[in-house]
Each structure stands twice: as C-alpha cells, then as structure tokens.
Amino acid sequence: MATVSLTVNGKAVTANIDPRTLLVQFLRENLRLTGTHVGCDTSQCGACLVHLDGKAVKSCTTLAVSVDGASVTTIEGLASGDTLHPMQEAFREHHGLQCGFCTPGMIMSAVDMVNRRGHELDEKTIREDLDGNICRCTGYHNIVKAIAAGAQAMAGGSLKDREPPRHAAE
Amino acid sequence: MYAFTYHKPTSARQAATLLAKKEDAKLLAGGHTLLPTMKQRLASPTALVDLGACADLKGITVKGRNIVIGAMTTHGEVANSAEVQGAIPALAFLAGSIGDPAVRYRGTIGGSVANNDPAADYPAALLALGATVVTNKRKLTAEEFFTGLYETALDEGEIITKVSFPLVSKAGYAKFRNPASRYAMVGVFVAKRGSEIRVTVTGAGEGGVFRWPEAEAALKARFAPKSLDGLKHTANGINGDIHADAEYRAHLIGVMAKQAVAQATGK
Numbered sequence: 318m319a320t321v322s323l324t325v326n327g328k329a330v331t332a333n334i335d336p337r338t339l340l341v342q343f344l345r346e347n348l349r350l351t352g353t354h355v356g357c358d359t360s361q362c363g364a365c366l367v368h369l370d371g372k373a374v375k376s377c378t379t380l381a382v383s384v385d386g387a388s389v390t391t392i393e394g395l396a397s398g399d400t401l402h403p404m405q406e407a408f409r410e411h412h413g414l415q416c417g418f419c420t421p422g423m424i425m426s427a428v429d430m431v432n433r434r435g436h437e438l439d440e441k442t443i444r445e446d447l448d449g450n451i452c453r454c455t456g457y458h459n460i461v462k463a464i465a466a467g468a469q470a471m472a473g474g475s476l477k478d479r480e481p482p483r484h485a486a487e
Numbered sequence: 488m489y490a491f492t493y494h495k496p497t498s499a500r501q502a503a504t505l506l507a508k509k510e511d512a513k514l515l516a517g518g519h520t521l522l523p524t525m526k527q528r529l530a531s532p533t534a535l536v537d538l539g540a541c542a543d544l545k546g547i548t549v550k551g552r553n554i555v556i557g558a559m560t561t562h563g564e565v566a567n568s569a570e571v572q573g574a575i576p577a578l579a580f581l582a583g584s585i586g587d588p589a590v591r592y593r594g595t596i597g598g599s600v601a602n603n604d605p606a607a608d609y610p611a612a613l614l615a616l617g618a619t620v621v622t623n624k625r626k627l628t629a630e631e632f633f634t635g636l637y638e639t640a641l642d643e644g645e646i647i648t649k650v651s652f653p654l655v656s657k658a659g660y661a662k663f664r665n666p667a668s669r670y671a672m673v674g675v676f677v678a679k680r681g682s683e684i685r686v687t688v689t690g691a692g693e694g695g696v697f698r699w700p701e702a703e704a705a706l707k708a709r710f711a712p713k714s715l716d717g718l719k720h721t722a723n724g725i726n727g728d729i730h731a732d733a734e735y736r737a738h739l740i741g742v743m744a745k746q747a748v749a750q751a752t753g754k
Contacts, residue, residue: 319493335490336490336491336492336493336535337488337489337490337491339522358526359523359526360523360589360590361668363587366589369592372592373588373589373592374589374592374593375519375589375590378518378519378522378593379518379522379593380493380515380518380522380535380537382493383493383495383515383518383537383539385495426588426589429588429589430588433588446587446588448586448587448588448669449586449587449588449589449590450587
C-alpha cells in the first residue's frame with residue numbers, strides 16, 4: 318500500500334491505496350467523483366480527462382500514486398455553486414452533447430485548449446486539438462461550436478452576445 | 488494489471504541504485520506506453536521506479552552547437568520550447584505532432600526513445616539529426632542505440648539521462664498518419680548539415696527506423712523536393728498490415744520524403 322495526498326477540486330484528500338490504482342479509479346471509486354468517465358481505457362478517447370496541476374491529462378493512464386502532491390480538477394470542480402462554468406454553459410446552449418458520455422472529457426479538454434491557445438479559437442484549431450477526444454454519437458459539429466463560444470465566454474461577457482464565428486445553415 | 492511495488496527516487500543516481508536492487512523492475516517515465524501494456528498484462532514488472540521526481544532528467548538547454556533535452560522532458564515541452572523552435576524547428580514540429588495534447592503533457596522523449604516503437608516519431612529525428620543518447624553509463628550515437636523492433640542498445644539497469652541534438656542548417660519532418668490511431672504509417676525526417684544529408688524513415692521498416700541512402704545521394708546534388716522525382720523505395724523489408732501493404736507504404740516513403748524536404752526548404 319502507498320499513501321497519496323492530493324488536492325481534488327480544492328479539497329485536500331489523503332488515502333492509503335494499492336500502487337496499481339489509476340487516477341481515474343481513485344477519483345471514481347475512492348472519492349465517488351463519477352463525472353470522470355472511463356471510455357476506451359487505452360488513452361484514446363479522452364472521456365477520463367482531468368486537470369492535473371492545470372493541464373488536461375488522461376486519468377486512465379496515470380497512476381494515482383505517481384501524482385502525489387498534485388492538484389486535480391474534475392468536471393465536478395468547474396462550476397461555482399449553481400452557476401455553470403462558461404464552457405459548461407456553452408455546451409448546454411449549443412447542444413454540444415447527445416448521450417453525454419464524452420462530455421466531461423470534452424469540457425476539460427476545451428478549457429485546457431483555451432488555457433493553451435486563448436479565447437479566439439477557429440474551427441480548424443478546435444478540431445485538430447480534439448484529436449484525443451472521441452464522441453461516439455459523432456456530435457462534433459455542435460461540440461466545436463460550443464467550444465468556440467465557450468472560449469469567448471471565458472474571456473468575459475455573456476454567451477448570448479458572443480456567438481461563434483461560423484454558423485451552419487440549420 | 489498485476490501488483491508491483493512503487494518507488495519514486497529524486498535523482499537518476501538513486502533511480503539506478505533502485506533499478507539494480509529490485510529484480511524485474513521497470514522505469515516509469517510518462518507511462519503512456521508502459522501503463523496500457525501493464526493493464527493488458529503484456530508487461531508485469533514486480534517494481535516500478537518512477538522517474539517523475541528526478542529533476543536532473545528534465546529541461547532543455549543549448550550547449551554550444553547542440554541542443555540538449557533531458558530524458559523526462561515531455562513532448563509538449565519540446566514542442567513549445569523557444570530554444571527548440573529557434574534551433575531545430577522541425578524537431579519542435581515533430582514533438583507537437585505526437586499523440587494528442589493530453590498525451591503530450593505526459594509522454595517523454597526518454598520514454599519514447601527507450602521504447603523504440605517502430606511507428607514512433609522521435610527515432611527518425613534522432614537518426615537524421617545525428618543525435619547522441621546519453622545514459623548514466625555512456626554515450627551512444629543514434630545508429631548504435633536503435634537496434635531493432637522495440638529494441639535498443641540499453642543494458643539492464645541503464646537509464647537514458649538526455650538526448651543531445653547537434654544543430655543543422657535545414658530539417659523537415661512529414662508523416663502520413665493512420666486515420667484512426669494517428670500513428671505514423673510512414674514518417675520521413677530529412678536533415679542537412681553542410682554537405683551531409685540524412686533521410687530517415689519511421690513507421691515503415693520491419694526492423695524499425697532506417698536511413699534511405701538513395702534519397703540522401705539524390706538530395707546531395709540539390710537539396711530540393713524535385714531531386715526526389717522518380718525515386719522509389721523498394722518494398723523489400725517494408726511492413727505490410729491491414730492498414731497498408733508494403734507496396735503502398737514504400738510509395739508513401741517517397742511522397743513523405745518530398746514533403747519533408749519541402750518543409751525543410753520552406754517551399
């Protein structure tokens with residue numbers, strides 16, 4: 318057994334775990350934070366993305382014990398109280414989800430994208446950077462729109478004034 | 488995965504001591520190959536020595552006419568490094584094309600090089616640029632280091648500490664990705680240093696990364712994509728699988744080589 322201490326969504330947690338415990342298992346089974354999903358379990362699909370010291374990583378391919386001392390943010394840690402994070406709000410507004418299974422990973426990926434690339438994201442950049450997130454409903458069209466809008470909303474201002482740059486004829 | 492004991496040394500020297508003491512121990516770098524392999528029970532080390540806290544294995548420095556990258560430096564750090572972008576832009580471009588953004592936050596140059604996956608990107612860069620792999624015991628040229636499919640010259644207990652890349656005047660990298668996995672079905676790296684030209688191929692060879700001497704000779708006359716017109720790589724010794732047969736991969740080598748030269752010459 319090994320001791321691991323983490324800050325998860327701002328709260329300090331310490332536990333005694335088997336070194337084999339993956340970060341995603343630790344979050345889901347020890348902390349009951351089941352918003353982080355296991356999709357492919359082979360680091361392809363991105364449903365398990367969480368922020369580790371501010372960077373989106375695949376928690377199914379990370380040992381909990383190896384990130385001892387780190388700060389972890391999961392999808393549960395994005396909203397402040399009843400107010401959704403601007404990226405979550407953008408996914409809701411633009412219907413960026415169908416079954417919802419990939420959504421937590423998509424949103425963690427999207428926030429990381431904004432942190433890396435800023436608030437003006439074009440469609441090509443978004444699609445390229447979503448390389449590691451798979452939506453099996455194939456709902457990419459609205460996911461891309463949601464991310465463009467969410468990125469702008471994160472700069473401030475409401476979603477309604479800040480529509481994404483490109484609209485499909487629908 | 489099977490049970491293992493976990494160790495987290497804080498220096499390469501401590502890691503080497505642990506590696507020597509624990510029977511059947513493996514080094515954990517970014518873990519993006521080793522952990523999936525352990526999850527599938529294709530690897531079952533009894534001890535993991537995590538290099539994540541070894542500060543002496545991290546970082547990028549320019550030393551004279553070389554750029555030196557610590558083994559635990561991530562693909563993302565190489566891709567975004569102003570030093571690498573300035574010194575060898577093709578190397579930064581290559582690192583930024585590995586996996587996806589989340590993978591690039593964790594995967595490391597040392598881990599990639601030590602694994603020597605036949606579809607990995609870095610081996611092509613090391614061989615083309617004439618890099619030196621520095622371990623805790625010795626220095627190896629890329630030719631000496633990469634010995635075959637998933638095989639390297641590393642001995643038991645040997646740890647890669649850094650990779651040193653001599654500067655070149657021109658370099659470029661182009662790959663044809665598998666549309667699903669996005670791994671290189673064929674990747675070609677070209678580099679020019681004075682009159683020395685190297686063309687290396689990853690993803691295609693039955694024995695891993697290799698040089699293409701005919702293309703090197705053709706580019707020596709004139710370093711331009713046109714010099715490769717009509718040049719075809721043989722399909723002998725080239726991988727064939729459900730994604731692409733050997734003939735198709737051999738054809739892609741020529742196409743990717745031209746694109747790499749075009750990138751290197753800014754055309």
